[in-house]
Amino acid sequence: MADHGDAGADADVDVAVVGAGPAGAVAACTAARRGLSVALIDRETFPRDKTCGDGIGPGAVRVLRDLDLDSVLGGRRRIESVTVFGPAGERSENPVPVLPRKSTDVFVVPRLEFDEHLFRAALASGAEDLSGTRYLGMADVGEHGRIVELRDAAGARRRVRARLVIGADGAYSAVRKDLVGEDRTSRKFVGVAMRAYAESQGFDDGPSMLFEFSPDLLPSYGWIFPVGEGTVNIGVGLPIAQLRDRGVDLRMLLGQFADRLRERGVALGELRQERGHQLPGVMGMPQLAFGRAALIGDAASMINPVSGEGIAYAMTSARRLVDALPVDLADGVALSTALAGFERGFRSDHRLHFLSCRFTMALLRHAVPAGVVLRAIQNDPRVLSGVFDMLFGDGRLQAGTALRIARHAR
Structure with missing residues (x-):
C-alpha cells in the first residue's frame, strides 16, 4: 500500500x-x-x-x-459478413471490409x-x-x-x-x-437501447451481423449479433429525444423489429432477458x-x-x-x-x-440523406469500409468517402 x-x-x-x-x-x-x-x-x-x-x-x-x-x-x-436492410427493406450482404494497416x-x-x-x-x-x-x-x-x-x-x-x-x-x-x-x-446527447437474447439458426455459419435501418429506428438501427450455439443478441436503439417525440417505447420497437425479421424468413425464437440502458454520446x-x-x-x-x-x-x-x-x-x-x-x-x-x-448522425436523422448514405453503404464496398472504420474503430469520414456517398443521391 x-x-x-x-x-x-x-x-x-x-x-x-x-x-x-x-x-x-x-x-x-x-x-x-x-x-x-x-x-x-x-x-x-x-x-x-x-x-x-x-x-x-x-x-x-x-x-x-x-x-x-x-x-x-x-x-x-471472427464475424465474416454484414447484412444491411435499408429504410425501404432493401437488403445487401457484404464481407467484413479489409482496411490497409488496420484490423477489422x-x-x-x-x-x-x-x-x-x-x-x-x-x-x-x-x-x-x-x-x-x-x-x-x-x-x-x-x-x-x-x-x-x-x-x-x-x-x-x-x-x-x-x-x-x-x-x-x-x-x-x-x-x-x-x-x-x-x-x-449533455442530456440531449443521450441515447437508449434495449437488448434481448433469442434462439436463431444461420447466423453462426460464417458468422454474420445484421443491421436494419428502418424509418422508425433512424437515426439509429436494429441489430442481430450471433452469440454462438444458435443464440443471438437482438436489440434496437434510439436517441431519447426522438423516443419521446414519437411517443413510442423501446420494447414495442424491439418487438416490431423481431416481427419484421420473422416476416423476412429469419427463424427467431421468443425474446428473453430484455433490458434497456442509457448511452451517453x-x-x-x-x-x-x-x-x-x-x-x-x-x-x-x-x-x-x-x-x-x-x-x-x-x-x-x-x-x-x-x-x-x-x-x-x-x-x-x-x-x-x-x-x-x-x-x-x-x-x-x-x-x-x-x-x-456527429455529421453522420445528423444525416441519418432525415429520410432523404439517410437513404443516400445507406444506398452507398449497400452498393459501394469502399464506402462500407470507411463507415465501418468510423462506427467500430476510430476512423473519420474521408473526403473520398463523402464523394462516393454523394454519387448515390437520386
Missing part, C-alpha cells in the same frame, strides 16, 4: 478505480502491472450481466491483444463473460477486489489525494484514500456527478481531468452516437490514462500535468473521428 500519512482513512492506495467494467478493469489491470497499488470498486459482484450488443470491435480487440488479454476470444469465430476483426462475446474476464485479469495483476461495495462520495484532502467513501452489502462503511481516483462507473456515474455536478446540456463529453481524479469510458460519455459502441473508447481511454501517469503519484504537479495531457491528447486524436460521427 502507498503511504499517504494519516488522513482518516481505513486504507491507502495509489489508485482507486470506481467501476469494474471494461474501462475500470483495464485501468486497474494496467496500473497494477506498473506496480501501483489499486483498489477496484464496483457495487456489483462478478460475474454480472451488462446491457449491450455484445459486439467486440476492432479497437477493443487491439487493446486485448496488446495487453495479452485476448484469451477471452479463444474458440470464437469483430467478435461477439456476452458481457457476462467479457467483463468477468477483464475483472479477473485486473485482480490477477494485483488489484484489490472491492466489488460488492457501493461508492458513496469522496472528499479532496489536498496533497494526500482523495478519500473515497464506500459501503458494502452488509451496510459497513469504509474509507479509502487514493492518490488518484478514476471514475469508470458507467452511464449513471456517481463520480462524474461529484466532479462535474448536474450537466443538463460523445457530443456530451464532460471535462475528463480534475485534481487527482479523471473520468473514462461511459462515465465520460464515450459512446459513438451512431453505432452506440463504447467498449473500444473505454478500453483505449483507460490504457492511455494509465500510460500517461507519472512515476510518482505523490508529485501533485506532475500528476496534474499528466492528467491534463491525457485529456488533451485523447480529444485531439479523436477530434475528427467525433466530428465525423
Whole structure:
C-alpha cells in the first residue's frame, strides 16, 4: 500500500478505480502491472450481466491483444459478413471490409463473460477486489489525494484514500456527478437501447451481423449479433429525444423489429432477458481531468452516437490514462500535468473521428440523406469500409468517402 500519512482513512492506495467494467478493469489491470497499488470498486459482484450488443470491435480487440488479454476470444469465430436492410427493406450482404494497416476483426462475446474476464485479469495483476461495495462520495484532502467513501452489502462503511481516483462507473456515474455536478446540456446527447437474447439458426455459419435501418429506428438501427450455439443478441436503439417525440417505447420497437425479421424468413425464437440502458454520446463529453481524479469510458460519455459502441473508447481511454501517469503519484504537479495531457491528447486524436460521427448522425436523422448514405453503404464496398472504420474503430469520414456517398443521391 502507498503511504499517504494519516488522513482518516481505513486504507491507502495509489489508485482507486470506481467501476469494474471494461474501462475500470483495464485501468486497474494496467496500473497494477506498473506496480501501483489499486483498489477496484464496483457495487456489483462478478460475474454480472451488462446491457449491450455484445459486439467486440476492432479497437477493443487491439487493446486485448496488446495487453495479452485476448484469451477471452479463444474458440470464437471472427464475424465474416454484414447484412444491411435499408429504410425501404432493401437488403445487401457484404464481407467484413479489409482496411490497409488496420484490423477489422469483430467478435461477439456476452458481457457476462467479457467483463468477468477483464475483472479477473485486473485482480490477477494485483488489484484489490472491492466489488460488492457501493461508492458513496469522496472528499479532496489536498496533497494526500482523495478519500473515497464506500459501503458494502452488509451496510459497513469504509474509507479509502487514493492518490488518484478514476471514475469508470458507467452511464449513471456517481463520480462524474461529484466532479462535474448536474450537466443538463449533455442530456440531449443521450441515447437508449434495449437488448434481448433469442434462439436463431444461420447466423453462426460464417458468422454474420445484421443491421436494419428502418424509418422508425433512424437515426439509429436494429441489430442481430450471433452469440454462438444458435443464440443471438437482438436489440434496437434510439436517441431519447426522438423516443419521446414519437411517443413510442423501446420494447414495442424491439418487438416490431423481431416481427419484421420473422416476416423476412429469419427463424427467431421468443425474446428473453430484455433490458434497456442509457448511452451517453460523445457530443456530451464532460471535462475528463480534475485534481487527482479523471473520468473514462461511459462515465465520460464515450459512446459513438451512431453505432452506440463504447467498449473500444473505454478500453483505449483507460490504457492511455494509465500510460500517461507519472512515476510518482505523490508529485501533485506532475500528476496534474499528466492528467491534463491525457485529456488533451485523447480529444485531439479523436477530434475528427467525433466530428465525423456527429455529421453522420445528423444525416441519418432525415429520410432523404439517410437513404443516400445507406444506398452507398449497400452498393459501394469502399464506402462500407470507411463507415465501418468510423462506427467500430476510430476512423473519420474521408473526403473520398463523402464523394462516393454523394454519387448515390437520386
